[in-house]
Amino acid sequence: MSYLIREALHTDLDQLMVLENSCFGSDAWDPDTMHSELVAKHTHYLVAFSTDESQRLLGYAGISKIPGNDQADIQTIAVSEQSRGKGIGKALMLKLLQQAREEQTEEMFLEVRADNSAAQKLYLDLGFEHIDTRKRYYQPDDVDAWVMRLQFANSVVGREPIVLGIETSCDETGVGIVRGNTLLANIISSSMDEHARFGGVVPEIAARAHLEALKPTLDQALAKAQISLKDIDAIAVTNGPGLGGALMVGIGAAKALSVATGKPLYAVNHLVGHVGVDILERGELKTPTVALLVSGGHTSLLLVRDLLNDVELLGETIDDAAGEAFDKVARILRLKYPGGPEIDKAAVGGNPKAIRFPRGLSLPKDMEKHRYDFSFSGLKTAVARWVEVAEAKNEKFSVADVAASFREAVADVLVTKAVNACLDHNVPRLLLGGGVVANARLREVAQERCDANGIELRIPALSLCTDNGAMIAALGSQLIMAGRAPSSLHFGSESTLPVTTVQSL
Amino acid sequence: MSNKISAQYNLCIDTSAGTTVAVMQGGEVRSEINFDENMKHAERIGDAIAQAINSAGIKPSQITNVVVGRGPAPFTGLRIGIAAAVMFAEGVGAKLYGVTSLDAIAHAAFKNGADNSIPLLVTADARRSEVYWALYSGVTKSGAPIMIEGPSVAKPAALEELLADKKLQRTQIKVAAQDLGKVFEAQQNDGTASHDVTALYLREADAVVPKDLRDFGKKVSG
Numbered sequence: 239m240s241y242l243i244r245e246a247l248h249t250d251l252d253q254l255m256v257l258e259n260s261c262f263g264s265d266a267w268d269p270d271t272m273h274s275e276l277v278a279k280h281t282h283y284l285v286a287f288s289t290d291e292s293q294r295l296l297g298y299a300g301i302s303k304i305p306g307n308d309q310a311d312i313q314t315i316a317v318s319e320q321s322r323g324k325g326i327g328k329a330l331m332l333k334l335l336q337q338a339r340e341e342q343t344e345e346m347f348l349e350v351r352a353d354n355s356a357a358q359k360l361y362l363d364l365g366f367e368h369i370d371t372r373k374r375y376y377q378p379d380d381v382d383a384w385v386m387r388l389q390f391a392n393s394v395v396g397r398e399p400i401v402l403g404i405e406t407s408c409d410e411t412g413v414g415i416v417r418g419n420t421l422l423a424n425i426i427s428s429s430m431d432e433h434a435r436f437g438g439v440v441p442e443i444a445a446r447a448h449l450e451a452l453k454p455t456l457d458q459a460l461a462k463a464q465i466s467l468k469d470i471d472a473i474a475v476t477n478g479p480g481l482g483g484a485l486m487v488g489i490g491a492a493k494a495l496s497v498a499t500g501k502p503l504y505a506v507n508h509l510v511g512h513v514g515v516d517i518l519e520r521g522e523l524k525t526p527t528v529a530l531l532v533s534g535g536h537t538s539l540l541l542v543r544d545l546l547n548d549v550e551l552l553g554e555t556i557d558d559a560a561g562e563a564f565d566k567v568a569r570i571l572r573l574k575y576p577g578g579p580e581i582d583k584a585a586v587g588g589n590p591k592a593i594r595f596p597r598g599l600s601l602p603k604d605m606e607k608h609r610y611d612f613s614f615s616g617l618k619t620a621v622a623r624w625v626e627v628a629e630a631k632n633e634k635f636s637v638a639d640v641a642a643s644f645r646e647a648v649a650d651v652l653v654t655k656a657v658n659a660c661l662d663h664n665v666p667r668l669l670l671g672g673g674v675v676a677n678a679r680l681r682e683v684a685q686e687r688c689d690a691n692g693i694e695l696r697i698p699a700l701s702l703c704t705d706n707g708a709m710i711a712a713l714g715s716q717l718i719m720a721g722r723a724p725s726s727l728h729f730g731s732e733s734t735l736p737v738t739t740v741q742s743l
Numbered sequence: 744m745s746n747k748i749s750a751q752y753n754l755c756i757d758t759s760a761g762t763t764v765a766v767m768q769g770g771e772v773r774s775e776i777n778f779d780e781n782m783k784h785a786e787r788i789g790d791a792i793a794q795a796i797n798s799a800g801i802k803p804s805q806i807t808n809v810v811v812g813r814g815p816a817p818f819t820g821l822r823i824g825i826a827a828a829v830m831f832a833e834g835v836g837a838k839l840y841g842v843t844s845l846d847a848i849a850h851a852a853f854k855n856g857a858d859n860s861i862p863l864l865v866t867a868d869a870r871r872s873e874v875y876w877a878l879y880s881g882v883t884k885s886g887a888p889i890m891i892e893g894p895s896v897a898k899p900a901a902l903e904e905l906l907a908d909k910k911l912q913r914t915q916i917k918v919a920a921q922d923l924g925k926v927f928e929a930q931q932n933d934g935t936a937s938h939d940v941t942a943l944y945l946r947e948a949d950a951v952v953p954k955d956l957r958d959f960g961k962k963v964s965g
Contacts, residue, residue, distance in 0.1 A: 442818060442948035449822045449942060453829050467834060483819045486785040487826045493789030494827035497796070498803045498834025503789075727789030 241296055241326060243333055246283035248276050253295040254285070261316040265376070275313060280304050282337055286317075286326050296321040299330040301338055301346075310338045312348035315357075325547075328360055328721050332395065335364065335388070339396035345389055349375065352382035361386050363723050365393035399471040399718045402459070402495075403711025404452075406488030407480025407508045408535050409433060409444040411451035413459040414708025415470075416715050421518045423462035424701055424708035427451040434575045438565050439534060445483040452491050459707070467499055472724070474714025477505040477742050478735030480535065485731035493727055502724035504714040505742040507735055508705075509538055512671035514545050514716060515702045515709035526665045527696075528552075530656040532680070533672035533705070534561030534576070537652075539610045539659055540737055542669075545713075546720055549737045552659050553610025556599070560648055561674045563614035567621050567644050571637055578677050581641045585679070588642030595620050595647040600654070609662075610655055617647055642679075649683040657687050669696040673704040717741055752805050754831065755924035756792065757812030758784045758824030759844040760867065764791040765920035766799035766806075770928055772921045774798035779917075781868075784823040792831065795920075809837045810927040812844035812918065814943040815875040815894050816867070821942050829940065840927055841940035847922035849879040849888035850929070852914035862891065864911045867918070869896050875945065876902055878911070887929035896945045 246254070251273055258266045267275070276283055283300035287293050297317035303310035312334070317327045338346055350357050352371065362368075366386040375383030390396065398418025405412035409430055415423040429447030433439050460466060475492035478485060489505075496503035513529045529540040537555035542548070558566070561578060568577030573584055598613030599605070621644050628635045660668055668688055674680060675697060688695040702708060722741060729742045753767045762784050765775040776791045776798070796803055811828035814821045832839040845865045857863050859881040866874040877893030897905070930936040 440948055445818065445822060446942070446944070446948060449826055449829075452826060453833060456830075456833065483822075486819060487822050489785045490788050490823035490826040491830040493785075494792060494829075494831040495834045497789055497793045498831045500803065727793060728786055730783065730786040 240289045241286045243286050246285045297326045301334045308344040310343045310346050332721050336396040348386050349383040365395050394471045401472050401711040401715040402470045403707040404475045404488045404492050405707045405710045406448045406484050407476045409439045410705040411448045411455050412707030413455045414711040415463040416711040419517050419521050423459040425455050425459040427455045437569050437575050441481045448487040472502045474504040474506050474710045476508045476710050478732030482731050482733045505725040505729045506713045507740050509737050510740045511709035511713045514713045518712050527667040527669050528659045528665050529669040531672045532560045532674035537612045551737045555612040557613050557615035563618050566618045570622050585642035585645050588638030590642040590646035592639035593643040597651040645679050649680045653683045653687050660693050667694045671703050675703040751807035753808045753924050754806045755810045755920040756824045756828045757920050757923050758820045759812045759814045759816035762787045762791050763920040764795040766795050767924035775921050784820040788827045803835050806837050810840045812923050813841045815945045817870045840936050842923050842926050844918050845877045846888045846926045847918050848916050850926045851916045851922040853882050861912045864913050885929035885932040887933050
C-alpha cells in the first residue's frame, strides 16, 4: 500500500476524530482537545493518507515540545486497524523523531499500555528504553503504563548514520563509508591480477587476498573519510550471494569489528547493494526501476518497486555469467584476463555484423519460458567452434570481427531483455550495475534502445558499478534510516541468497 | 613477569579446528567458549567472542592483546579467526599477535605430563587424507614449546616413514584458546612473541596454471 505523510492541518480534524474514536474508544480525546493539539505552537502532528483514489486517513501521530526545553513527548499515535503491520506507524515515528532531533531535543518520552506488545516492540526497535511503570494508569481497564525514553545522544534515529560497509563476495575487497545518502569513502583492493594467469577468478586465491587486504583497505577508507572507528554508527557486510569462502572473510571481520566497537551490524544482499548505490549519486533511488546487473559472477534482471521491501528477480543466467563469457571468449581469442576490456580493445574497427552469433534464450519457444533469463554458454561454444573451424581450415580471420560480433551478441541480448522488462512492466527506468557495465558497446546499445523507447537510463560511476563497499554501506544506511533492527551475530554466508532477502537477520 | 603484563587481558582466538575463544589474564583463564564442530566458523565467531568477553566480566575496550592461532589448518575456517582477530584488534586499539596453533597443543601436552626428554609429535587434521604436523623437543623455562621440525603437511603413511627410526611421543589433545594464550604469555616472557598473523596454509591455492588458457576450469586435488 502506498501512502504519503504530511503535516496535519486543522481541516483534517473530522477524519482524525473518526480514527481517534475507532482506535481509542472510551479513551479517545474529544474534538476540542484534538483541535487544540493540532493548532498549538508547541506540537507537531503528522498524518498518513493513502495515495489511491480513496485518499483515506491511515494514521497520525504527534509530539509536544516546549521551545527551550530539551525534552519532548510523544502525545499520541494511531494507525487504522486495516493498515497496521505495514510500517506506517514506524514511518510516522521516524519523521517525528527526526523533527525532534532537529529542534535539539535530547530526550523523548512516551507512555504505552503494558499489554500492547506490538507498540512496545516498535518503540524498542527505535531505541526507546522502558524506564518506569505507572501502575493502573489506564482506566477503566486497570492496565499499567510503561514509561519509555529515547536518549538521542545514544541513538542514530532521526539523523544520518555514518555506516561502514565491507564487501568480499568475489575478487574485490571493498570498504566504503557513507553518511546517510552521502559517499565519504570507497576504497577497493582487487586481486584481479593474481587471477590473470589462471584466466578466471580462483576462489581460494580471492579469499586469501581478502584476508591480506582487509585491514589496509579499512585504514585507507577511514583516512579518506577523515573519521575514526569511534565515529561509525553501524557496520554493514555482504553475506551473499557470492563465493562462500570469500564472503566468510568479510563476515568474520565485520562481526569482530561489531563486537569490539559495540556498533550494530547489518548483513545485506550484494545484488540489492548494486541497485541501491544510485542513491549515493542522486540522493534517492527512483522507483519503480528495472535493474540489469552484469558481472563476472552475476547476470540478473530485477524489478525494484521499493529498495528495502519489494525487489523481484525477473530472470538471471541459467549457465555462465556475462562477464565469464567475456573471459572465456578472450581465452579462445588468446587475449588476456579480464576479458571484457581486452575484447573491447580487440573489437575496435571490427564489424559487429560480420558473424551472426546466437542470442541465448531469444527464440520464441525459449521466450515463453525464459523471457528474462540469459544463457551465454551456447554463445561461448559458438565462438569456439567458429574459431576452431577457421583454424582447422587454416583460414585467416579477423579477430576484430569475431570480438565485435561476440560483443554485439552479448550487448544485444542483455539490452533486449532489459528493455522488454521495462516495457512489459510499464517501468520507465533502467539501472545498470556490475563490472561488465564498463563495456563500451553495452553502454552504447543500452543508451540507444532506452532513448528509442522513452526509458531513462542510469549508469552509476564505474567505481560504484563494480563490486564495492560503498554500496553495502549505502544499503545499511537505508535500513537504519528506515528504523530496521540490526542483524544478529549468528548469520552465515549465503552463496545463493535470493534478492528478496535484503537483510539477513 | 611484571605486574603490568599480568594485569593485561588477552583475547585468544583459534579457528584452525573448531571455534575456540578465551579471555586470559596473567596466566589465568577468565573465560573460554568452545564450539568443537569443524564448521560454521563464520556463524559462530561473533557470538564466541562476545560471550567470552561477557563471561570474563569485562568490556571489549579492556582487551590489551589479541592472540590468534595461525594454523596450520585447512583454508576457510582458519581465515575467519584471523580476519576476526585483525579487526577486533583494530576496533579496540589492541596489539595483535600470532601463535602457531600446533604450539598450543604441544604446550597442553607437556603441561599434562608429556616427557620433556622425548620429542613430541603434534598432528592436526589437514583433510584430503593428510595431516599437519610438527615435532617439539620440550618447552622453555617460561613454558613456550620448542619446535624442532615442521610445521608441515604430509600423508600419514609418509609421516610414519619419515619418523620411523625416531623415538617419539604423541598427543590426542585438541587446540584450545586458553593454551594459545598460555603459549603467548610464555613467548612474551621469553621475548619471542610475534606480531606475524599470516595464515599457515602450507598448501598452494587449489588451482593450477593451465598450459593453455583455453583449458581453464580443470582442477587438481592437492
